[in-house]
Amino acid sequence: MAQFVDDRKSATIERRAKLFRGFADPSRLAILGALCNEPLAVHELVERTKLSQPNVSNHLRCLLECGLVASDRHGRFIRYRISSPRITVLLSDVDALLDVVAEGVEACDNYREA
């Protein structure tokens, strides 16, 4: 088993932090969750997630740029889809970890509960 990185300034840690940051918002997770179910157009995502259109659009911009989603235009519609099955793996493993620490996470007052 390789050594784990502990240098705050290392590229690995920076990248990891950035990627985790991309998942660390309820609205973002709602969009990803919807897309894990099936590919969807923006207005469909707006409907599913109950988020505002500009908000959804802005999140999608970031997801697209990060390579977490991909898109195809169909006339007026742009359909978005998850770009890698590793995303669903990550969500499952977060849930597995939550099984162990849910109580603590809930009790912790360090991050907002939105």
Add this chain to the structure above:
Amino acid sequence: MAQFVDDRKSATIERRAKLFRGFADPSRLAILGALCNEPLAVHELVERTKLSQPNVSNHLRCLLECGLVASDRHGRFIRYRISSPRITVLLSDVDALLDVVAEGVEACDNYREA
């Protein structure tokens, strides 16, 4: 395969976001990385990570409360350790996902590059 959650207000999504938030900081990841290698006392973590003592202490408080780490006092020293192997699994998952999206994540200007 179960349905993925897309309701921004659901407890599942809130919890996930909160847990991801706990990993979404380079300093936090540096501490976790060090602890994945071996159990350490605060001053050792300060040394390894090059972070300030109050900073390390504050992060540890949160990690402890969330149940991500556990601690044992040895006289003057309090040694901290990772509480679940699922944490290392999650880090591996993120690395696997980064293999696919590193370029995009790096290019994305949406989150700070610390």
Add this chain to the structure above:
DNA sequence: ACAACATATCAGCAAGGAGTGATATGGCGC
């Protein structure tokens, strides 16, 4: 060309969250 529809972008605001320097608290040795 124009209107309707779908989506992206912009500017501004408010809240969240990380870090620091100083200080408080707890354990140990004499």
Add this chain to the structure above:
DNA sequence: GCGCCATATCACTCCTTGCTGATATGTTGT
């Protein structure tokens, strides 16, 4: 009990980030 060492906490500052309402841009149908 006191001084030293280890660690926790506090108050404040500053930067980051998410969202909104308005507007811009792109596509389609007539």
